[in-house]
Amino acid sequence: MYDSSQTHSAVENILKNAGHSSVRSSPDALRLPAGTKIAVRDISKVFRTRAGKIVALEHMSFMIREGEFVCVVGPSGCGKTTLLRILAGLERQTAGKVYIVKGDNERTVMTREGSTISRDSRPLTSIVFQEQSVFPWLTVKQNVEYGLRMRGVPGEERSRIADHYIKMIGLAEFANAYPHQLSGGMKQRTSVARAFANDPEILLLDEPFGALDEQNRVLLQQELLRIWEGSRKTAIFITHSIDEALILGDRVIIMTARPGTVKAIVDVDLPRPRQVTDLKSQPAFLDLFRTIWGQLSEEVLKTRELERSQKDRARTRRSDHRSAF
Amino acid sequence: MGARELYDTEQALKLPGPKRVQRIHEEAQMISADHILVLDEEPRPTVSSRIFGANGILVRVLYFISPALILVVWEIMARLGWVDVRLFSAPSLILKSLVPVVVSGELWMHTLVSVQRIVLGFLVGSLAGVLLGLLMGLLPPIRAALGPMVAATFPIPKLAIMPLILLMFGLGETSKVVTVAVGVFYLVLINTMTGVINIDRIYLDVARSFGASKKDFYLTVALPGALPMIFAGLKLGMGTALLLIVAAELSAARAGIGYMIWRAYDMFDIERMFVGLIDMSILGYLLSILLDILERIVIPWKEH
Ligand SMILES: Nc1ncnc2c1ncn2[C@@H]1O[C@H](COP(=O)(O)OP(=O)(O)O)[C@@H](O)[C@H]1O
Ligand SMILES: [Mg+2]
Numbered sequence: 001m002y003d004s005s006q007t008h009s010a011v012e013n014i015l016k017n018a019g020h021s022s023v024r025s026s027p028d029a030l031r032l033p034a035g036t037k038i039a040v041r042d043i044s045k046v047f048r049t050r051a052g053k054i055v056a057l058e059h060m061s062f063m064i065r066e067g068e069f070v071c072v073v074g075p076s077g078c079g080k081t082t083l084l085r086i087l088a089g090l091e092r093q094t095a096g097k098v099y100i101v102k103g104d105n106e107r108t109v110m111t112r113e114g115s116t117i118s119r120d121s122r123p124l125t126s127i128v129f130q131e132q133s134v135f136p137w138l139t140v141k142q143n144v145e146y147g148l149r150m151r152g153v154p155g156e157e158r159s160r161i162a163d164h165y166i167k168m169i170g171l172a173e174f175a176n177a178y179p180h181q182l183s184g185g186m187k188q189r190t191s192v193a194r195a196f197a198n199d200p201e202i203l204l205l206d207e208p209f210g211a212l213d214e215q216n217r218v219l220l221q222q223e224l225l226r227i228w229e230g231s232r233k234t235a236i237f238i239t240h241s242i243d244e245a246l247i248l249g250d251r252v253i254i255m256t257a258r259p260g261t262v263k264a265i266v267d268v269d270l271p272r273p274r275q276v277t278d279l280k281s282q283p284a285f286l287d288l289f290r291t292i293w294g295q296l297s298e299e300v301l302k303t304r305e306l307e308r309s310q311k312d313r314a315r316t317r318r319s320d321h322r323s324a325f
Numbered sequence: 326m327g328a329r330e331l332y333d334t335e336q337a338l339k340l341p342g343p344k345r346v347q348r349i350h351e352e353a354q355m356i357s358a359d360h361i362l363v364l365d366e367e368p369r370p371t372v373s374s375r376i377f378g379a380n381g382i383l384v385r386v387l388y389f390i391s392p393a394l395i396l397v398v399w400e401i402m403a404r405l406g407w408v409d410v411r412l413f414s415a416p417s418l419i420l421k422s423l424v425p426v427v428v429s430g431e432l433w434m435h436t437l438v439s440v441q442r443i444v445l446g447f448l449v450g451s452l453a454g455v456l457l458g459l460l461m462g463l464l465p466p467i468r469a470a471l472g473p474m475v476a477a478t479f480p481i482p483k484l485a486i487m488p489l490i491l492l493m494f495g496l497g498e499t500s501k502v503v504t505v506a507v508g509v510f511y512l513v514l515i516n517t518m519t520g521v522i523n524i525d526r527i528y529l530d531v532a533r534s535f536g537a538s539k540k541d542f543y544l545t546v547a548l549p550g551a552l553p554m555i556f557a558g559l560k561l562g563m564g565t566a567l568l569l570i571v572a573a574e575l576s577a578a579r580a581g582i583g584y585m586i587w588r589a590y591d592m593f594d595i596e597r598m599f600v601g602l603i604d605m606s607i608l609g610y611l612l613s614i615l616l617d618i619l620e621r622i623v624i625p626w627k628e629h
Contacts, residue, residue, distance in 0.1 A: 085530075088534050089533075089534070090530050090533060090534060123535075123536060125534070126534065126535070127534050129527060129530070129531070131527060132527070133527045133528070133530075133531050135528060135531070135545075135546070135549075136626055137549035137550070137552070137624075137626045138545075138549075138626075139626075146531075146535055146545075147535040147536070150532075150535045150536045150537050150538070150541055151536065178625070178626040179626070180626065180627075180628050194535075198535065
């Protein structure tokens with residue numbers, strides 16, 4: 001019933017570092033190509049577990065421009081989530097550096113005394129997690145407002161912004177419902193709205209539509225395209241669907257099997273604004289699909305082999321034990 | 326029955342939808358009945374299933390009248406002399422001795438005294454339990470410092486430390502309140518701590534990525550996340566509180582339900598003892614309902 005040796009590193013961590021600020025050291029100045037938003041330089045991530053080391057990412061490098069929509073595809077377990085968590089400041093890479101160029105966030109605010117320049121409290125990143133992550137103890141609306149509340153946005157404005165995004169995800173009728181009254185897809189839509197409402201400089205999305213049914217997925221892709229084409233916010237979108245990557249992305253990063261690194265980067269030069277339904281029949285779309293599928297299938301096969309050899313090794317180890325008796 | 330007939334039935338039903346009747350039906354072959362599995366509609370409830378079924382009238386009626394039924398059987402057995410009335414009393418006798426204690430206000434007074442001790446002890450114990458539980462759940466150094474002590478003292482029966490409590494807090498009200506508080510404290514503490522430790526780590530990540538401060542984290546994740554477990558602890562604690570109050574009122578008390586029961590025992594007044602027991606069970610029932618109501622208000626997101 002009670003075990004005093006139980007530790008809970010997650011709780012300890014949150015008290016130690018809250019987000020980017022304390023995690024990152026900042027260099028005095030850095031030469032980066034104009035328009036760079038994110039520069040990932042030779043990062044590796046090693047997880048040390050009781051079973052041994054797991055190399056999740058190895059020597060990964062890429063750049064993302066301001067206002068670019070980049071999709072990431074790769075075999076499952078190749079380190080996509082790990083990469084996103086590092087970018088969100090939830091995890092730290094074992095080696096290498098990540099540089100994120102912060103926006104000015106200066107805007108003119110009209111006050112009674114006249115206009116003044118104010119530094120906005122706009123957050124650097126917001127993340128949509130792959131798994132269920134809406135707070136069960138908050139209503140849909142309270143969940144969507146969460147980031148704004150943490151930033152101290154006044155209640156009225158918070159409510160207005162939240163209502164807007166709740167309407168966008170089609171949950172207006174459920175604004176005051178608790179998550180246990182929602183389907184899995186509705187919860188995932190709520191967490192998408194929560195990230196959007198927070199108005200970050202960079203959106204990080206980890207297979208956000210993976211659990212949705214086809215109809216809702218297309219609707220949300222369409223909605224995401226519409227919003228993004230309006231705001232041109234830098235976005236990194238992980239998906240297991242090549243279709244989805246091509247529909248949404250300016251570029252697609254294809255990752256290798258674990259240890260994950262960049263295998264290829266494909267430019268998606270399909271014109272915008274895009275229509276989800278029209279895209280799939282275009283010859284250029286099909287060509288791109290074939291290119292990415294060719295690259296990706298190699299890695300998926302490699303992953304399978306890796307898993308098989310691991311199983312074999314485990315089996316031989318077991319039989320070794322048996323022969324020792 | 327042939328295919329032709331099946332086709333006709335479908336038409337006769339006038340199912341909605343366009344062009345539902347397909348040509349294929351008319352050309353279909355005859356299939357003998359033993360090659361067809363028919364999935365029938367559910368049977369309509371019969372008279373006997375409505376009475377004797379799992380959700381029948383009998384079950385529902387029994388649920389409400391069974392206590393009365395037991396009283397009746399008890400009374401009959403007492404009247405027939407199958408049980409010793411001097412030891413086991415009888416419902417009619419208990420009722421007879423219930424009336425005067427109720428009318429004189431004596432029962433009410435004893436109940437009030439006990440309720441006061443229970444509520445006070447419960448509040449002190451649960452408040453301390455929740456606070457320390459949250460601290461131990463959230464801060465590993467505090468958990469490491471106090472954990473072994475809690476683990477070592479929790480298994481000691483609270484009844485066994487009553488003499489110690491009497492020595493430390495005297496014979497007055499304080500010692501009774503403390504006894505109840507100590508019992509409640511441990512259960513609430515351990516539940517609260519477990520509740521905090523077991524909060525899904527994804528919610529910590531969400532709080533962190535949305536820039537929650539320490540205070541925000543306590544109020545928007547740790548506390549609400551642990552609340553269901555805290556309430557489980559409060560309910561267990563209430564049971565223990567009732568148990569302990571009777572024991573605490575055994576010694577050095579001049580009022581309370583427990584005192585009343587023990588006094589009746591001394592004077593071999595069986596009926597009065599039963600009056601105290603019934604009072605106790607009603608009290609426990611009401612307090613548990615109160616906690617249920619409180620839980621619904623405090624944890625509106627829980628499926629009830
Ligand atoms: N906290 C962790 N501890 C140990 N291993 C981990 C941890 N997180 C991820 N991994 C391992 O790192 C690899 C990559 O995981 P992940 O980034 O979740 O992959 P993906 O999102 O591409 O499916 C996997 O082999 C996984 O088991
Ligand atoms: Mg993943």
